Amino acid sequence: MKDIITLAIESSCDETCAAILKNGREILSNVVSTQIDLHKKFGGVVPEVASRKHIENIELVIQSALDEAKLSFKDIDVIGVTYGPGLVGALLVGLSSAKALSFALDIPLVGVNHIEGHIAANFIEHKDLEPPFVCLIVSGGHTHLVEVKGYGEYEILGKTRDDAAGEAFDKIARALNLGYPGGPKIDKLSKIGNKKAIDFPRIYLEEDSFDFSFSGLKSAVLNYLNSKKMKNEEIVVEDVAASFQEAVLDVLVDKSIKAARVKGYDKVVLAGGVAANSGLREKLSEKGKEYNIDIKYPPLSLCTDNAAMIGCAAYYDYLNGKVSDLYLNAVPNLKLGQK
Amino acid sequence: MKILGIDTSSQVATVAIMDEDKLIAEYTINYKKNHSENLMPMISEIFRSCDMKVDDIDLIGVCIGPGSFTGLRIGVATAKAIAHVRNIPIAPVNSLEALAFNMNFSKGIICPIIDAQRSDVYTSKYTWESNTLVSIEEMSVKNIDDLIDELNDRYDEIVLLGEGVDIHREKLNKLGNIYIAPNSHKLSKASSVCQIALQKYESGDTLDYKKVEPLYIRKSQAEVQYEEKLKRMNNNE
Numbered sequence: 001m002k003d004i005i006t007l008a009i010e011s012s013c014d015e016t017c018a019a020i021l022k023n024g025r026e027i028l029s030n031v032v033s034t035q036i037d038l039h040k041k042f043g044g045v046v047p048e049v050a051s052r053k054h055i056e057n058i059e060l061v062i063q064s065a066l067d068e069a070k071l072s073f074k075d076i077d078v079i080g081v082t083y084g085p086g087l088v089g090a091l092l093v094g095l096s097s098a099k100a101l102s103f104a105l106d107i108p109l110v111g112v113n114h115i116e117g118h119i120a121a122n123f124i125e126h127k128d129l130e131p132p133f134v135c136l137i138v139s140g141g142h143t144h145l146v147e148v149k150g151y152g153e154y155e156i157l158g159k160t161r162d163d164a165a166g167e168a169f170d171k172i173a174r175a176l177n178l179g180y181p182g183g184p185k186i187d188k189l190s191k192i193g194n195k196k197a198i199d200f201p202r203i204y205l206e207e208d209s210f211d212f213s214f215s216g217l218k219s220a221v222l223n224y225l226n227s228k229k230m231k232n233e234e235i236v237v238e239d240v241a242a243s244f245q246e247a248v249l250d251v252l253v254d255k256s257i258k259a260a261r262v263k264g265y266d267k268v269v270l271a272g273g274v275a276a277n278s279g280l281r282e283k284l285s286e287k288g289k290e291y292n293i294d295i296k297y298p299p300l301s302l303c304t305d306n307a308a309m310i311g312c313a314a315y316y317d318y319l320n321g322k323v324s325d326l327y328l329n330a331v332p333n334l335k336l337g338q339k
Numbered sequence: 340m341k342i343l344g345i346d347t348s349s350q351v352a353t354v355a356i357m358d359e360d361k362l363i364a365e366y367t368i369n370y371k372k373n374h375s376e377n378l379m380p381m382i383s384e385i386f387r388s389c390d391m392k393v394d395d396i397d398l399i400g401v402c403i404g405p406g407s408f409t410g411l412r413i414g415v416a417t418a419k420a421i422a423h424v425r426n427i428p429i430a431p432v433n434s435l436e437a438l439a440f441n442m443n444f445s446k447g448i449i450c451p452i453i454d455a456q457r458s459d460v461y462t463s464k465y466t467w468e469s470n471t472l473v474s475i476e477e478m479s480v481k482n483i484d485d486l487i488d489e490l491n492d493r494y495d496e497i498v499l500l501g502e503g504v505d506i507h508r509e510k511l512n513k514l515g516n517i518y519i520a521p522n523s524h525k526l527s528k529a530s531s532v533c534q535i536a537l538q539k540y541e542s543g544d545t546l547d548y549k550k551v552e553p554l555y556i557r558k559s560q561a562e563v564q565y566e567e568k569l570k571r572m573n574n575n576e
């Protein structure tokens with residue numbers, strides 16, 4: 001069978017990305033142009049600023065992806081692009097470009113759900129990984145526990161009822177004056193802090209629920225910091241970071257393992273930006289061993305937003321005949337499993 | 340020499356194909372701003388209906404602004420990607436100039452206005468001098484009331500056009516010295532964009548796809564607020 005070459009574009013938040021994949025799982029190039037420094041002074045991603053940077057960079061990033069793969073447009077068979085969820089203005093830059101490329105090259109266009117892309121990152125890293133399995137997707141925007149029944153076939157077991165896990169990390173990092181983005185900083189401090197120093201609440205919700213809630217924990221940490229300040233007592237930043245992180249991880253890990261056991265799977269796969277958290281990787285791996293559950297996660301470069309993961313998801317959608325037309329629009333609050 | 344013209348800087352989405360001798364096709368939609376959904380199917384349809392392929396195009400003219408930020412980016416991203424694949428130049432066209440061009444050889448002053456939200460408009464002034472369109476005022480963002488006061492003080496005949504005319508028609512009707520362009524000429528036409536693009540091509544005024552960017556005029560709200568904050572902090576020091 002002829003190789004299928006996918007060119008994928010991702011611009012849902014603050015990274016302009018393009019990647020080229022061979023047969024969905026082999027990366028020929030994976031270019032990420034990050035805007036983190038641009039947004040630092042605002043303390044978070046500013047949608048209009050992100051969109052402006054995307055349009056400046058998009059074709060340069062696509063050209064770099066072609067150059068690195070030593071290919072030209074005529075070698076491309078399929079265009080994959082993120083059409084949601086994400087910032088609408090940012091999504092529209094990548095989407096407009098992808099639609100124009102698909103038209104000008106006369107090749108199929110596949111609109112990809114960004115969250116599905118995160119799951120697919122694991123297929124690139126683990127060549128023998130096949131569905132079904134349970135996947136925990138944690139990032140600045142999402143916290144989902146998903147049953148992956150097949151390629152492009154999902155059932156959501158649970159999701160956050162308030163803040164996403166990554167969002168909670170960012171908010172607590174801000175309260176601790178650690179700057180943006182906060183997740184990696186908390187993870188780093190947690191390694192030196194005492195995770196048992198402060199007993200923050202673990203919110204498990206109803207007995208059989210796989211949903212998450214982090215707003216109560218967030219308030220508990222903020223209250224703790226306030227009361228310390230009121231009493232003029234010293235705040236041990238690394239202990240707060242470690243205790244907060246431990247409270248988040250306990251819930252994430254317990255629910256993921258429980259989901260695998262209830263559904264009868266021997267695999268739990270981690271995905272999303274927070275999958276880069278070393279504490280989460282360790283804790284989940286340990287607990288997995290205890291129950292004979294295989295734990296898989298992508299390398300750091302595929303945890304954060306990238307286009308390779310979008311290309312992988314697009315490849316399987318293409319094989320399954322799920323192609324888009326030129327009317328495809330951005331869907332900022334696109335749900336998982338929704339087409 | 341075939342030119343593809345695109346404008347999505349206002350509520351209007353318009354595309355056209357033209358060569359040196361004639362307009363070949365033009366497709367304009369002025370109905371709800373849904374450029375993301377409409378633009379590519381419009382471009383696809385216009386090629387199909389005149390039996391042309393993207394490979395036949397030698398130049399792309401695109402309105403880079405001023406106008407709706409998101410609208411501009413949809414048009415510019417589309418133009419850049421097609422130019423990238425075809426490896427052809429882009430002629431960046433000012434959307435106010437493209438509007439003024441609709442009123443070929445008019446007497447008096449042509450004043451295009453494009454909505455800039457919060458009762459502001461993007462505007463500029465043009466005249467026709469010996470068969471050439473000349474900009475006689477730097478484009479800017481103005482409050483509509485300030486613009487009306489300014490127009491009221493002038494004795495020239497003034498032609499107004501652009502989507503801003505419809506948005507602010509009630510206020511504009513009070514002016515005695517203005518003439519509002521007819522519906523056939525009031526809004527953006529990609530044929531005007533193509534014609535300006537051709538002129539730019541002939542004078543060597545085109546850009547590589549990598550260098551084309553929207554012309555926002557305005558900073559983003561977050562940047563404005565950030566600069567104000569810095570100013571306050573400096574004053575408090």
Ligand SMILES: [Zn+2]
Binds near residue numbers: 139
């Ligand atoms: Zn993401």
